[in-house]
Structure formats: C-alpha cells, structure tokens
Amino acid sequence: MGNEVQYILESKRLVWLVAVVFAMVIMFQYFEFPYGDYVSSSLFSAKKAQPPVSGSLQYEASPQNPKSLDNITLFDGSNHTNPLDILEKGNKIIDNGDKNDVEVKHNSTVDKVQENGGLVNDNATKSVGNLTINNVSYSTSQEKNPDAASSPTPITPSTSIVSISPSTAILDNNTYTSKADMGAPNSDHKNKLAKSHKKQVKKAPSMGDVVTISNMYDILLYNRANVRSMKPLWSLKVDQELLDAKYQIENAPINGNDRALYPPLYRNVSMFKRSYELMEKTLKVYVYKEGERPIFHHPQSVLSGIYASEGWFMKHMEESKHFVTNDPKDAHLFYLPFSSRILEEKLYVTGSGSRDNLVQHLKNYLNLIATKYDSWNRTGGSDHFLVACHDWATDETRKAMDTCIRALCNSDVKREGFQLGKDVSLPETYIRSPQNPLRELGGKPPSQRPILAFFAGQMHGYVRPILLKHWENKDPDMKIFQKLPKSKGNKNYIQYMKSSKYCICAKGYEVNSPRVVEAIFHECVPVIISDNFVPPFFEILNWELFAVFVQEKDIPNLKNILASISKRRYLVMQQRVKKVQQHFLWHVKPVKYDIFHMILHSIWYNRVFRVDSGS
Numbered sequence: 001m002g003n004e005v006q007y008i009l010e011s012k013r014l015v016w017l018v019a020v021v022f023a024m025v026i027m028f029q030y031f032e033f034p035y036g037d038y039v040s041s042s043l044f045s046a047k048k049a050q051p052p053v054s055g056s057l058q059y060e061a062s063p064q065n066p067k068s069l070d071n072i073t074l075f076d077g078s079n080h081t082n083p084l085d086i087l088e089k090g091n092k093i094i095d096n097g098d099k100n101d102v103e104v105k106h107n108s109t110v111d112k113v114q115e116n117g118g119l120v121n122d123n124a125t126k127s128v129g130n131l132t133i134n135n136v137s138y139s140t141s142q143e144k145n146p147d148a149a150s151s152p153t154p155i156t157p158s159t160s161i162v163s164i165s166p167s168t169a170i171l172d173n174n175t176y177t178s179k180a181d182m183g184a185p186n187s188d189h190k191n192k193l194a195k196s197h198k199k200q201v202k203k204a205p206s207m208g209d210v211v212t213i214s215n216m217y218d219i220l221l222y223n224r225a226n227v228r229s230m231k232p233l234w235s236l237k238v239d240q241e242l243l244d245a246k247y248q249i250e251n252a253p254i255n256g257n258d259r260a261l262y263p264p265l266y267r268n269v270s271m272f273k274r275s276y277e278l279m280e281k282t283l284k285v286y287v288y289k290e291g292e293r294p295i296f297h298h299p300q301s302v303l304s305g306i307y308a309s310e311g312w313f314m315k316h317m318e319e320s321k322h323f324v325t326n327d328p329k330d331a332h333l334f335y336l337p338f339s340s341r342i343l344e345e346k347l348y349v350t351g352s353g354s355r356d357n358l359v360q361h362l363k364n365y366l367n368l369i370a371t372k373y374d375s376w377n378r379t380g381g382s383d384h385f386l387v388a389c390h391d392w393a394t395d396e397t398r399k400a401m402d403t404c405i406r407a408l409c410n411s412d413v414k415r416e417g418f419q420l421g422k423d424v425s426l427p428e429t430y431i432r433s434p435q436n437p438l439r440e441l442g443g444k445p446p447s448q449r450p451i452l453a454f455f456a457g458q459m460h461g462y463v464r465p466i467l468l469k470h471w472e473n474k475d476p477d478m479k480i481f482q483k484l485p486k487s488k489g490n491k492n493y494i495q496y497m498k499s500s501k502y503c504i505c506a507k508g509y510e511v512n513s514p515r516v517v518e519a520i521f522h523e524c525v526p527v528i529i530s531d532n533f534v535p536p537f538f539e540i541l542n543w544e545l546f547a548v549f550v551q552e553k554d555i556p557n558l559k560n561i562l563a564s565i566s567k568r569r570y571l572v573m574q575q576r577v578k579k580v581q582q583h584f585l586w587h588v589k590p591v592k593y594d595i596f597h598m599i600l601h602s603i604w605y606n607r608v609f610r611v612d613s614g615s
Contacts, residue, residue: 204219204222205218205222207413210531210552211413211414213535213543213544213549216413216420216534219413219420220420223422224421224609227422227610228610228611228613229379229380229382229383229403229607229611229612230382231612232378232379232612233379234378237330238284238332239611241282242607242608243613245275245608246608246609246611249275249278249605249608250271252268252271252273252274252275253270253274254270255269255270255274258273260582261273262576262580264542264545264576265541265542265546265576265579265580266540266541267539267540272540275601275604276593276597276601279600279601279604280322282332283332283333283604284323284330284332284333285317285324285331285332285333285335286324286325286328286330286331286333286375287318287324287335288336288337290365291337291338291365294342294346295342295343295346295347296337296338297314297318298339299315299318299339301342302341302342303315303431303434304431304432304434305430305431306428306514307339307340307341307389307390307409308430308437309387309389309409309426309428310339310340310341310387310389310390310426311341312437313407313599314337314339316590316596317337317600332383332607333383333385333405333603333604333607334375334376334383334384335385336365336366336369336384336385336401336404338362338365338386340389340393340396341389341390343361343362343390344390347361355392355395355396358392362396362400363400366381366400366401381401381404382404382405383607384401384403385405385406385607386404386405386406387407388406388408388409389408389409389426390410391509391510391512393406393408394406394410394411394412394415394416394417394418395416398417402417405422405606405607406418406424407423407424407425407599407602408424408426409426409427409512410511410512411424411425411511411512411535411536412510412511412532412533413532413533413534414532415532421609421610423606424599424602424603424606425535425536425537425538426599427516427536427537427584427595427599428513428514428516429514430514430518431586432489432490437585437586437587438586438587440489440521441521441522442498442522443497443498443522446501446570446571448499449501450499451477451496451500451501452478452500452502452559452562452563453478453480453503453527453558453562454480454496454497454500454502454503455467455479456479456483456493456496457482457483457506457508458482458483458508461507461509461510463508463530463552464506464508466555467480467506467529467558468480470558471559475559477559478558479496479500480504484496497518497519497522497524501524501562501574502524502548502562503515503518503519503522503524503525503527504527504529504558505519505526505528505529506530507529507533511531511532511534512530512533516535516547517584519577520577520580520581520584521581521584523574523578524574525546525548525570525573525574525577526546526547526548526577527548527558527562528548528549529550529551529552530552535547536584537583537602539606540601540602540605541580541583545573546573546577546580548565548573582594583595584598
C-alpha cells in the first residue's frame with residue numbers, strides 16, 4: 001500500500017514538473033520573440049498566426065534566394081533598390097531611406113505611384129529596408145544606361161500588396177526601423193547586418209568619360225579592398241590601435257539609437273557611429289611646429305571667403321586639447337599645417353603661368369620634416385595629412401605629398417591623382433563673418449519657396465555659359481543669372497537661395513563649388529552639375545538621398561528633370577537637407593558631428609581602412 005501511495009505521489013510530481021517546464025517555455029517564447037502574443041496560438045495551430053496590421057498593409061511570406069546589397073536585401077537579383085521609399089500614413093511622410101530614388105537624372109516616378117495608392121504591379125518582389133514590396137516593377141534610364149539623358153519613364157500603376165518583415169517595423173515620423181536595426185539581442189544577426197554593406201567588387205571598375213556616383217562607390221570599395229598603405233618600417237603601439245579600430249568598425253553592432261544621427265543619410269550609420277566614437281576615444285594628431293607664417297600656422301588670414309575651410313580647420317586643429325599630442329610616437333596622424341590659398345597669394349608670380357616655385361616650397365618643407373623627424377620615413381608619409389581648398393592644391397601636392405591623405409576641395413575623381421579611399425573631399429564653405437560663421441543660417445519653409453531653381457555666378461569654366469545659354473531669361477520658374485548686382489551682405493543672393501526649392505551648383509574652372517554647402521546652409525536641395533565631382537564626406541554620406549546629380553550634357557533638359565520630381569519627393573529631400581546640415585557648419589568652438597569633426601573623421605576613416613594588416 002505504501003508503495004502505491006509513493007508511486008502516485010511521484011507521478012503527480014512528474015506531471016507538475018512537466019507543467020512547470022511547459023509554462024517556462026511559453027514565458028520564454030513570449031519575451032524572446034517579437035510577437036509574443038501570438039506564440040501560444042502558433043503552438044496549437046497548423047497555420048502560423050500573423051501579427052495584426054493596420055490599414056491596408058498585409059503580410060506575406062518572403063520569397064527565396066535573397067541577395068544582400070549594402071543594408072538592403074533584394075529578392076529578385078536586381079542591383080537597384082525600389083524607388084518607393086515613401087509611404088503615407090495619415091498626414092505623415094514616412095522615409096525609410098531608399099538610396100537610389102533621389103538621383104533624379106534617371107527619373108524616379110514616385111509621384112505617379114503615389115497618385116495610385118503608392119503601389120505598382122509586375123512580376124517581381126523586392127525588400128526595401130524592412131519593407132518587402134511584392135509584385136513591383138519600375139523602370140529607369142539608369143537601369144538601361146547609367147549615362148543616358150534623363151526623361152520621364154512611365155509606370156503602369158496597379159494594385160499590389162506591401163509585406164513588412166516579421167522583425168517588427170517601428171514607425172516614427174521619419175523612418176521605418178526594425179528591432180534588429182535598433183539593436184536586437186541576437187549578435188550573429190547584428191554582425192551579418194553590420195557586414196552587409198560590403199559590396200564585392202572583384203575587378204577594378206572601369207571609368208568612362210563620366211563617373212557616376214554609383215561607379216565612384218564601386219571604385220572606393222575596390223580601392224579599400226585592394227590598396228594598402230606602406231607597411232611601417234618598425235612597429236609602434238599606434239599601429240595595433242589602428243588595426244583594432246578597423247576590426248571594431250567592420251564589426252560594429254547595429255545601432256540606431258543616436259538621436260543626433262538620421263540613419264537614412266548614411267551608407268552605414270552603425271559603422272559611422274562606431275568609427276566616430278573610436279576617433280573621439282583613440283585618435284591623437286601630431287601637428288608639426290615647423291614652417292614660417294603666414295603660409296604655415298596662420299589660420300587667421302583665411303577665415304573668410306571661399307577658402308575658409310582650410311583656415312577654420314587649421315584653427316580648430318591647432319587649438320585642440322583633445323586630439324593633439326606633443327609626442328610623435330603617440331600620434332596616429334600627422335598634420336602638415338599650411339594654407340594653399342596663402343601659398344598662392346605670397347609666392348605665385350602673376351602672369352608667369354608657372355607654379356614650380358609653389359611646388360618647390362612645399363617640397364623643401366617636407367625635406368625639413370623628413371630630416372628632423374623619423375615619422376615620415378617610418379610610413380612613407382601615409383599617416384600624414386593636409387587640408388587645402390585652393391584649386392591648385394591638387395596639382396601642387398600631387399608629387400611630393402602624393403602618399404599623404406589629402407583633404408581637397410578640388411576633388412575630381414579623374415584628374416590630378418585624386419584617390420578614392422585615400423584622399424578626402426573637403427567641403428568648400430563660403431564664410432562671410434568669421435565672428436559669426438552661422439549668420440543667415442536657414443531658409444524659408446517649403447511652402448514659401450516659389451522659385452523652382454536658382455543660380456547666379458561668374459562665368460568661370462565651360463559649364464556655366466552653357467547653363468546661361470539654355471536658361472537665362474527663358475523660363476519664369478528658372479531664375480538663372482550671371483553674377484547679381486552687389487548688395488549689402490549679398491542679401492539678394494541669399495534671399496534667392498532661401499526662396500528656391502533647388503539651388504544649382506554648377507562647376508566653375510574646377511569641379512568644386514561653394515554653392516553645394518551654401519545650398520545646404522540655406523536648406524535648399526542642391527542640384528550638382530559637375531561631372532566626376534566627389535562630394536564631401538563621400539565615404540560616409542549617401543548623397544543621392546538629399547541632392548540631385550545632373551550630368552553636364554543634360555543641362556538642356558534641366559527643368560524637365562526637376563519638374564519630374566514629385567512634391568512629396570521634394571519634401572522628403574528638403575527635410576533630409578535640414579538633417580544633414582549639422583555636418584556642414586563651422587562653429588566658433590567645435591561641436592560634435594560638425595564640419596571640423598567630420599573632416600577629421602573622414603581623414604581618420606580613410607587611414608584606418610588603408611592600414612596594412614601585417615603592420
């Protein structure tokens with residue numbers, strides 16, 4: 001009898017134990033899975049329960065054989081992301097950061113799509129960010145020929161279904177962000193997403209007459225994968241610190257929680273954030289004390305005008321207590337503090353047509369550095385950098401300083417040895433008041449910008465006369481002028497920029513123009529007409545999302561290109577301009593993520609990714 005009682009008690013304990021384990025499993029799944037409310041029902045149903053969807057969005061299974069491109073998964077083998085990156089919910093514009101829709105030279109047709117419910121139909125399925133668009137077809141001239149002239153490409157709208165990835169799309173005013181993007185606990189998933197930006201380029205990309213922004217990025221990735229700096233002749237602690245930084249950046253955890261950064265603007269916001277953090281924590285710069293004023297160590301002489309970037313950077317760099325070190329052995333980077341503008345002003349012989357004495361002056365300076373310090377010889381100058389905005393600087397530094405990281409305003413990918421992945425595109429900024437570099441910041445809201453496009457300037461180079469020939473006094477929507485009459489504080493010019501939807505940034509003698517930053521400064525969408533121009537912070541920013549690139553040959557079609565951009569698309573682009581603005585502002589005292597820190601970060605970033613793994 002006692003054995004029977006004991007058996008019954010043991011059986012009850014076993015049943016109780018099984019029940020406890022079952023309950024723990026249910027609780028674990030509830031808290032672990034993104035749709036815990038539906039886990040229990042899925043355990044007892046042959047058909048998996050789907051989370052609820054508001055509005056007309058429905059869930060469907062994702063197609064097979066996905067392919068990864070940057071941070072986007074494509075399911076149809078296409079290398080083009082869907083231009084439908086704006087969905088309407090109530091009165092809000094939702095921006096998920098699709099990256100190919102703003103290069104309007106290949107005519108995004110979002111306006112027609114939105115007029116028909118935001119959806120189009122064909123036999124393909126695409127995933128854009130955390131949205132999967134099923135049965136979507138779109139045709140652009142870029143798909144057929146990247147260099148073809150832009151013209152409206154019709155889409156036949158129809159009904160379709162939008163599927164959202166089961167990683168829980170979280171909607172805010174600006175973007176769709178998944179739980180994975182916000183930092184899910186699955187580390188393997190994080191690492192895969194962090195590395196998904198790596199677009200494999202097996203052979204050197206060819207360069208035609210015009211290098212598109214997409215081709216530039218291919219060249220950047222190829223150079224990054226195949227070109228390394230000289231291996232140091234002897235090792236220092238800083239070499240390992242650079243390698244450690246490179247590893248941490250490449251394996252950056254998915255992070256979208258920094259409210260100061262707007263993820264769609266960046267090629268990979270997680271890598272940028274990690275790299276910036278490591279720069280702040282690790283980077284030390286040695287500033288050479290050699291060199292006579294005013295060419296060296298005299299930023300005050302160039303804090304205003306169109307060459308002000310080199311003066312303001314020199315000022316902030318030499319005054320920095322955070323980044324500057326007095327011990328060369330502790331330095332990850334070495335700054336050559338000269339002004340290319342003052343070099344030209346003091347040494348160029350007017351009318352001579354020769355810059356040989358300018359080149360020789362810099363060469364003599366380097367010889368002095370190499371004789372006095374072993375830093376240059378240890379790395380062949382690959383950890384040295386310069387910041388120069390004058391048009392001539394690219395040519396003047398091409399030989400003696402070719403191994404250096406050159407931050408240059410004249411960033412022409414096809415001329416004078418500008419090397420993507422090593423050299424940096426320096427923003428050309430027009431500073432009118434050194435005492436208040438933020439004077440006149442901002443512009444009118446979109447509803448108060450009646451002018452479609454604006455340009456005014458001197459007739460430098462060959463592009464601007466073509467622009468004037470086709471558009472000066474030809475159309476009331478196109479305010480295209482030669483240089484405007486002088487006004488106090490250049491008020492007329494500034495008011496035009498503040499009142500225009502699009503600001504034309506046409507090249508002068510060289511590819512660079514201060515109008516690119518001026519447009520951003522005044523919250524006007526930049527329209528860049530300058531073939532082969534590498535835009536500033538190209539390694540980090542996805543320029544196609546907030547600027548329009550028009551090839552020089554398409555100037556006659558300029559209004560059609562701009563008019564083909566829907567109102568909704570323009571509003572998204574203009575808001576992105578406002579969000580990216582913080583990276584292009586000079587402050588009397590530097591602030592986080594401003595233009596000083598962004599220039600320094602681009603130099604740091606390129607240095608990190610060119611270190612030899614054997615160093």
